[in-house]
Amino acid sequence: MEAMKLLPKGKDYLWGGTRLREEYNKKLDINPLAETWECSVHPDGVSIVANGKNAGKSLSEVIERHPEYLGSKIESKELPILVKFIDAKKDLSVQVHPTDxxxxxxxxxxxxxxxWYVMDADENASLIYGFEHPVTEDVLKRSVSDGTLDKHLHRTKIKKGDVYYVPAGTVHGIGAGTLIAEIQESSNVTYRVYDYDRTDKNGNKRELHFDKAIDVMDMSIVPDITQKPKLIHCYPGCSRQILCRCKYFEVEKIEVLHGCSFSVLDTSFQVLLCLSGDGGLEIETNRPVRFKKGDCIFLPSGIGRCHLLGEAELLKIRC
Known part of the structure; x- marks a missing residue:
């Protein structure tokens, strides 16, 4: 059992930019590079193991052979989450996701x-989250048709370090000039409500999914998205902060100044996503694994005591 660095699958959605290649060392021949699926077994984009005895194998193949790597808490035999980077050079569509x-x-x-964890944002960057007031299907249908949907949507300015929890059913849209780390259920189901009448490279408008969106959408007033203060625990050499905890995953931010230790028990795998800096990961039974900004590491359940060295900011995810 060993820590596995992962190589991502890239996506060339029309709203993407170039920052993931230029700033996060993503060697993918895709333009634009809108998303990188860093830790994924979803058939639309499977991560590849980059090091160790499983180098060159897909993460889904490794987990299929070793379902115990997921941990005793995971009822399915597939990785239940998907971890990605998003570079929104332009606005994403107004969209919604369904429940399980x-x-x-x-x-x-x-x-x-x-x-969402906002890694960077332009000065006037914003995102759509919910509605300004309760709406109906008829109101939405008319506003999509006549291009006035925006007046019903709740738009909020964002900045680096912001965190947003987006439960299924919440209408949303990531705004231009935003760089985001996203942790989600392992799914690729998106229902577009509105896409600004844009066309793809072939001149075709992207499909909308209005009827299904209406089926799953919460059309009540905008939820409370105020960023509540989160307790930061400081230790010699690092600080740790819980960003999000829900039924699907827990996300913690770790700022390593010198060193940080944690354990990966047999209850759940864990994933490390490096947002900035570089360092090394030491595990008792393994050779040290070097990491840098943009790297993603999968830690099988039960791998034991881990120690981070260096100077880096990371997200640590578990189920």
Whole structure:
């Protein structure tokens, strides 16, 4: 059992930019590079192991052979989450994701609850989260048709370090000039409500999914998205802060100044995503693994005591 650095799958969605290649060392021949699926077994984009005895194998193949790597808490035999970077050079579509119950019936996939950590944002960057006031299907249909949907949507300015929890059913849209780390259920189901009448490289408008979006959308007033203060625990050599905890995942931010230790028990795998800096990961039974900004590491359940060295900011994810 060993820590596995992962190579991502890239996505060239029309709203993407170049920052993941230029600033996060993503060697992917895709333009634009909108997303990198850093830790994924979803068939639309599977991560590849980059080091050790499993180098060159897909993460899904490794987990299929070793389902115990997921941990005793995981009921399914597939990785239940997907971890990605998003570079939004332009606005994403106004969209919504279904619940597990709806998606499993209609899409044969999981639903999609997600969390965003804002890694960087332009001065006037914003995102859409919910509605300004309660709406109805008729109101939405008319506003999409006549291009006035924006007046019903709740838009909020964002800045580096912001955290947003986006449960299934929440209408949303990531705004231009935003760089985000996203942790979500393992799913690729998105229902577009509005896409600004844009066309793809072939001149075709992207498909909208209004009827399904209405089926799953919470059309009540905007939820409370005020960023509540989160307790930061300081230790010699590092600080740690819980960013999000829900039924699907827990996300913790670790700022390593010199060193930081934690344990990976047999209850759940863990994932490290390096947002900045560099360092090394030491595990008792393994050779040290070097990491840098943009790297993602999968830690099998039960791997034991881990020690981070260096100077870096990371997200640590577990189920």
């Amino acid at each position: 119950e709806y998606a499993r019936i209609h899409e044969n996939q999981n639903g999609k609850t997600e969390m």
